Amino acid sequence: MDDIQLIRYWRNLDHVRRRMVMTDYIERNGHRKWFDSLNDDLVRYFIFSLDSKDIGCVNMTKINFIDKTFEGGVFCGDASYLNHWVNIWACVKLYNFAFFDLKLEKSFATILKDNKPALSLNKSLGYKFIEDVEQNIGRFVLTRAEYVSASEKIQRYLRDFAKQSM
Numbered sequence: 001m002d003d004i005q006l007i008r009y010w011r012n013l014d015h016v017r018r019r020m021v022m023t024d025y026i027e028r029n030g031h032r033k034w035f036d037s038l039n040d041d042l043v044r045y046f047i048f049s050l051d052s053k054d055i056g057c058v059n060m061t062k063i064n065f066i067d068k069t070f071e072g073g074v075f076c077g078d079a080s081y082l083n084h085w086v087n088i089w090a091c092v093k094l095y096n097f098a099f100f101d102l103k104l105e106k107s108f109a110t111i112l113k114d115n116k117p118a119l120s121l122n123k124s125l126g127y128k129f130i131e132d133v134e135q136n137i138g139r140f141v142l143t144r145a146e147y148v149s150a151s152e153k154i155q156r157y158l159r160d161f162a163k164q165s166m
């Protein structure tokens with residue numbers, strides 16, 4: 001399976017799709033068209049892996065180099081890796097890339113209010129609640145400064161942890 005279809009496959013699995021704001025089933029052909037139409041300057045999709053096993057996807061969308069903002073996203077495709085440190089590790093890699101390599105300053109996330117794992121993961125990265133978009137959907141923001149202070153311990157811990165498991 002190619003990477004584009006792997007992302008589609010994961011995105012359509014119940015444990016991912018049901019937790020997303022957009023819950024529509026994504027069709028094979030539509031997905032490739034959508035992927036081909038993406039502008040590399042505005043979106044980045046990364047597949048993260050452990051021991052050469054593909055596990056999930058972290059992504060940045062709506063990248064805006066003028067406002068220095070973007071939308072951050074993550075999903076663990078392989079359900080056997082839910083509740084595994086690799087998910088937060090992938091997020092840390094993504095936000096390090098966004099804030100330090102691309103020098104962006106602020107990330108936004110839109111999360112279903114009953115999506116406890118996503119809310120708690122984002123909270124541990126430093127995201128703060130801004131407002132309700134709809135009754136069951138919240139909007140959150142993460143500044144670079146909040147990320148640096150919130151993730152300091154996690155980054156240290158993950159570095160040690162990754163070293164041990166190599």
Ligand SMILES: CC(C)(COP(=O)(O)OP(=O)(O)OC[C@H]1O[C@@H](n2cnc3c(N)ncnc32)[C@H](O)[C@@H]1OP(=O)(O)O)[C@@H](O)C(=O)NCCC(=O)NCCS
Binds near residue numbers: 074081111117121
């Ligand atoms: C967001 C996500 C990557 C967090 O993963 P994580 O850090 O491994 O999650 P946690 O460690 O907090 O998991 C805690 C518990 O919830 C379970 N869990 C986490 N996500 C779950 C899901 N999508 N479906 C069912 N159970 C899930 C875990 O198995 C674990 O179970 P436990 O209570 O028996 O220990 C993962 O939940 C996911 O991919 N969710 C679907 C996509 C999504 O919601 N993305 C964010 C959209 S804004």
